[in-house]
Amino acid sequence: MRKKILLHACCGPCAEYPLQELLKSDADITVYYFNPNIHPIEEWKRRLAQLEYLTARLGLELIVDGTSEPDIWIDWEKQGKTNRCSMCYESRLGKTAAKAAELGMDAFLSTLQVSPYQDFDLITSIGNNYAEKYSLEYMASDFRSGFRQGQNMAREDGLYRQKYCGCAISLENSDFREKILRDLEGLAAQQ
Template sequence: MSDKSNHLQTQAVRTTAPERLLLHMCCGPCAEYPLEQLRQQGYQVSGYFYNPNIHPQQEWETRLANVRRLAELKNLTVYENSDYREQQWRDYGCTARSGQCQICYALRMNEAARFAAQRGYKLFTTSLLVSPYQNYEAIVRTASLAARRYGVSFLKQDFRPGYRKGQEMAKADGLYRQKYCGCIFSLGETNPKYRDRYLERFGLNLAELPQRLTEQ
């Protein structure tokens, strides 16, 4: 091979070097489809589990174990943040319905942006963008502000068309698929058929669940 063709090859490798991207993972099933898409788009993806809002701790541990299982199946590096502040979550007295929750988005997106910057990632996004039950615009707005604050970029990508596919992938991979968003308020708001099963599993009574301060 001539010197010239060697040079061209080197150039090609440089220009196609994958861009590193940090994927905030709200849970395993929601991360399935975004992870597949991002890899197909050529990103070098690592995950970040940071969800201090999940109630109760037993559920938080189950979701983390699920993320670990996905990481193993997909050969994905996942950073874990063990911050857990469920009591504080109740004290926030959330006022929005499930999937409209600014405090929750702000806390997680700020931490994801901070962590991305600290680890040298220029770009981050979140698996929350796959869920039709979340507030897409609010997540994008909050994450973009967080990105600016920490000097990184937020990848706005609408994964929602792949939500069902992602759930099917999670099922095929044997992942646990939870029936509520995460916090104690959302546990109380979920379909009573599932809610009562969770309450029994967690040894809780309905009367123990706090109500949101204001219905919007």
């Protein structure tokens, strides 16, 4: 029987390389968009749109969770956490594992593991914990060597490539903050 895999995806560009690699295997792949951290909502929609384009091009099913709770990431210390990014990984991997179990899948993983800017070992550890909880396999996959290739693939696909991680604090800290805010204002005006 073919292995059923749920791939958590944070955006289209980060999904490019992992999907290229996963599609080499004889597995059923479903893509899952659950990114409540992304601020503001125009950015949440923009990242989803890129992923919709990519999954449609590849003929893959995309499941979208509409949760958008960026304020939790602004006030993250009120959640009693000591590490904002750990909270972020926990949130997304926990929900992905639960969805994979609900759908009767065998395994799950995340495009977060393509980015050299994320904490690969922490994501792996959190993924393994949720895999144990739900009796699934966590496919800790070191896609980082393909990060640049994936970004180039996204450029060729004409995808928008974001310049900040996603939460409001990462936007504030971005070197491109002013340009991003101008772009987002333009998007908001169109909606």
